[in-house]
Amino acid sequence: MQTLFIRGPAVTIRMVLLVIASITLMTVDHRWNSLEIVRSTLSSVVYPLQYTIDLPIQFYYWADEVLSTKRTLLEKNREFEARHLENRVQLQKLDIIEKENDRLRRLLGATPKTTERLLIAEIINVDVDPYRQLIVLNKGGNHDVYQGQPIIDAHGIMGQVVHVNPLSSTAMLITDASHAIPVQIDRTGLRANAFGTGKIDQLELLHLPHNADIETGDMLITSGLGGVFPPNYPVAAITRVERTAGEPFATIEATPLAQLDKSREVLLVWRNIPQPVILHTEDNKEKAASSETEATATDSGTADTTTETDDEKPQESNKPAAEEDNSE
Amino acid sequence: MSKTLRVGLITVIAAFMLAIMPLPDWAVEFRPDWVTLVLIYWVLAFPSYIGVGMAWLAGLLLDVSYGTLIGQHAIGMVLVIYVVHIQHQLLRVASLLQQAIVIFFLLLIKQLLTLWVDGMLGREPDNWLYFMPTITSTILWPWLYLILRDLQRKFSKVKPYQY
Numbered sequence: 001m002q003t004l005f006i007r008g009p010a011v012t013i014r015m016v017l018l019v020i021a022s023i024t025l026m027t028v029d030h031r032w033n034s035l036e037i038v039r040s041t042l043s044s045v046v047y048p049l050q051y052t053i054d055l056p057i058q059f060y061y062w063a064d065e066v067l068s069t070k071r072t073l074l075e076k077n078r079e080f081e082a083r084h085l086e087n088r089v090q091l092q093k094l095d096i097i098e099k100e101n102d103r104l105r106r107l108l109g110a111t112p113k114t115t116e117r118l119l120i121a122e123i124i125n126v127d128v129d130p131y132r133q134l135i136v137l138n139k140g141g142n143h144d145v146y147q148g149q150p151i152i153d154a155h156g157i158m159g160q161v162v163h164v165n166p167l168s169s170t171a172m173l174i175t176d177a178s179h180a181i182p183v184q185i186d187r188t189g190l191r192a193n194a195f196g197t198g199k200i201d202q203l204e205l206l207h208l209p210h211n212a213d214i215e216t217g218d219m220l221i222t223s224g225l226g227g228v229f230p231p232n233y234p235v236a237a238i239t240r241v242e243r244t245a246g247e248p249f250a251t252i253e254a255t256p257l258a259q260l261d262k263s264r265e266v267l268l269v270w271r272n273i274p275q276p277v278i279l280h281t282e283d284n285k286e287k288a289a290s291s292e293t294e295a296t297a298t299d300s301g302t303a304d305t306t307t308e309t310d311d312e313k314p315q316e317s318n319k320p321a322a323e324e325d326n327s328e
Numbered sequence: 329m330s331k332t333l334r335v336g337l338i339t340v341i342a343a344f345m346l347a348i349m350p351l352p353d354w355a356v357e358f359r360p361d362w363v364t365l366v367l368i369y370w371v372l373a374f375p376s377y378i379g380v381g382m383a384w385l386a387g388l389l390l391d392v393s394y395g396t397l398i399g400q401h402a403i404g405m406v407l408v409i410y411v412v413h414i415q416h417q418l419l420r421v422a423s424l425l426q427q428a429i430v431i432f433f434l435l436l437i438k439q440l441l442t443l444w445v446d447g448m449l450g451r452e453p454d455n456w457l458y459f460m461p462t463i464t465s466t467i468l469w470p471w472l473y474l475i476l477r478d479l480q481r482k483f484s485k486v487k488p489y490q491y
Binding site for chain 1: 345350351380384396400410451
């Protein structure tokens, strides 16, 4: 039955309750970031819509593939083969270098380098808040995507996953105004933080003094500090360095190397955190000790052990690790 | 009745899709507030079926699809729909222009609320285009109203209130 006059107070009370609920939700979401369950539940309602919106665009790509002629395909194939060969040749060299590096690291007793696992995800073409740099990916919790997972493309770091839903996930690009990424200048090793500016093609390096050794054209790579991004991935190239007298810090701008607004596919990265070094069977004792120090000691502790082994190395560089054990 | 409600649901879903549909870069800032507009229409048409609860839910869904804080769109949505709801008898008899003016101010308040939350998070936008959706929504309202009314009349056997 339709009533002509709606009971006023009931509606008002409901409104007040809902406003309070909204404010509570916002506070909880912002302060404790603990509403991921709510978010992923609601997103399963939204996902079909996002999927539907994306369908025509996927259809376009599909049609483009299906309708391309044999000749273009052949041409493409030939081009890829050539590039593949080139890459293979370069990889051979890299392979040897990596093996050598591994061996050297083992000699030094340093932890092995982290290895990474990759998965290709496609960007779902939907718009999000126009004032933030977010993208929606078609891989989610069902594919082991986790919050804070780095995403990259063929050219460099793109960003990190901020919300994980069962079938999709939302990622923040490095240029988002609330994003910062620890970087390092690959020429000098100078460490800094690259902050997003909200513009898709611009990063900012804040709090670097005037005398910092940094030039236009320098490459920024991830430093691996902070534990979110894997080290040594390219991030950006410096485009502008301005040292205004009277300002406490230099103004430094950079352009991301990843194609943030053009990529269709991105790579999700899983880092395999290496186990403490396992050298040889004989030096179990040392292994236990070193893993203990790694687990408990502070930076200075680990630094001590490495310098120790460092000092010993030159004299007995060819001897196996058992010698090392004895000398300790 | 159920048929009309189904039409209502379909239009709301369509509004959602328009809200997340990818637009060219120059146009994203002009995107009208589709979901709020469509909800306002259905609240005016069926105030005893659709109210602040629905609006809140729609707001939460918008928050999730936009990646904003949960509750950021919902709070504005609830307030707008509340005002429309308690004043629906007045708004119904108003002319399209008068309706548009009221909706302009309601959406402006909603946008200011969102801006306020963004400001508290330290990511306020730095240009006036932020208020563009309010203007485009207002311009769009009369047309949307007529389209939705035709749809509603076409699919309902029982005539709703005559106005």
